[in-house]
Amino acid sequence: MEYKWVVLTNTTLGVIMSSINMYIVLISLPTIFRGLNINPFLPGEFDYLLWVLMGYSIVLASVLVTFGRISDLYGRTRLYTLGFIIFTIASILLSVIPSGSGNLGALLLIVFRMIQAVGGGFLMVNSTALLTDAFPPGERGKALGLNQTAFIIGSFLGIILGGLLSNYDWHLLFLVNVPFAVAGALWSVFKLRRVSSSGIKVKIDYWGNVTLAAGLVLISLGFTYALMPYGNSEMGWLNPYVVLSFIVGVIMLVAFIPIELRQEAPLFNLSLFKVRPFTYGIMALFLSSLARGALMFLLTIWLQGIYLPLHGFSYAETPFWAGIYMLSMLIGMVIMAPIGGALTDKYGARIVATVGMIIIAASLYLLTLLPYNFNLTSFELILFLNGLGNGLFSSPNTTSIMNALHPKDRGAGNGMRQTFSNVGSTISMAMFFSIAMSIFSQYVPVRIHEMALSYGLPADIASSLSKIPASSLLFAAFLGIDPASVLPSTLTANLPASIMKVLDSSTFLPNVLGSPFMMGLRISLYISIVLVVIGAVLSYMRGGRYVYEEAKGKEEAYTA
Known part of the structure; x- marks a missing residue:
């Protein structure tokens, strides 16, 4: 096997492992939190959800550039292998957290996920750099497109495995990663080349x-x-x-x-920003992450808390089916990612990536036209279109950024690329969640009071229900938890069976959340559309095809 295919095979293992981990946790959070015995309506419990969702990203945002620079100095292969080892240890630790351990278990989950992020950081910064080193400029788009496809295949596996393993034991959700991590570590030890040190102390x-x-x-x-x-x-x-x-x-x-x-010997060579494709590619990526970082989270709430219960799915099974309903987005990415990479090798990234962002903006606008109880065919077609746009933008933009880097700066440059992406996603989550919560806190109490009265509940019960924190309702919706089963006992202790039956119906909470949720979602989507359009302009401003190996010696090549 040619060395470039050895590298692609090994990095594919790492990418599949990372994407399985990402999606299996997202889809299986309800099972994990139920296994730990976490009640979303108790004070302070919402904090644990946020830390499980964002703790991994916070660690990645803070270490990627440093890890990239260290890898440039001391060897990408060595630290890439270390990433597999750390990831394996963290996955095993996650799998032994005791069931029913409550808040202590949640804290252990957060800490071990952060350790896992350290391993993931070494894998992320080095995999793209190793691919760029191994493939010639005319084949990098194809290689990165195939790598992107592997990520999406891992996403499929994460969704399916999350749904299947949740029915057995939630600890298995973390052990799934271990065979991929062990295989990747052994493969990298025996097959990837170790570049010897130059002997220069830095x-x-x-x-x-x-x-x-x-x-x-x-x-x-x-x-x-x-x-x-x-x-x-x-x-x-x-x-x-x-x-x-x-x-x-x-x-x-x-x-x-x-x-x-x-x-x-700076951590990050700021002269890289003199290279136009690198700078504008990074800026386009940041705006793209800022626009769509919270999209999967919002779509999950929409499906799990509103649409699926309205259509007869029990709260226990909504997380798995939410993942299935979002597969059309991943299918679009699978189709377009390798095509986008191949087109980049032939024509450059400028037009390909820009068209991808325009398609993303169009799909986001179409989502604003849907009601909360949407037509499923329309919803799936829009997600498929969004996946096509993301596939057409992602691998060309990555190829353009990596092609602009000197080999000695690829680890740190890729770390900066990943950092901008993670920081954009973190800000996106905070920004759009704030919008949703502002709308929820303003309209949900009124809506739940009106809905309770329309269902024939007494006025005092309607008033008590309207005082339930909106964040708790949102938490329950995201986790796929039946809200009636976890309402405060002080509220439900003396309620007759007829009233409990109303609260426990599959239509009460979804109809309460539906209209306020769509108000917040549409505002978020309009902001996202503006960000994506600006990102498309910046993507086009990257200029024509630029490859460092072909530009060195010319005036436009930056000074190493």
């Missing part, structure tokens, strides 16, 4: 590492805690610790720039 940029990591962590923490209730507010934007996190985080990131300019 000083580690400690201050650059500290300021960048601290800045990204503080800003990510600010966005995370802004989603948690504070005082009498459903959101925490006025929490002094949130404000302080943003202020100190921004100061750290601003300080990072002059520190890097004075370093002999």
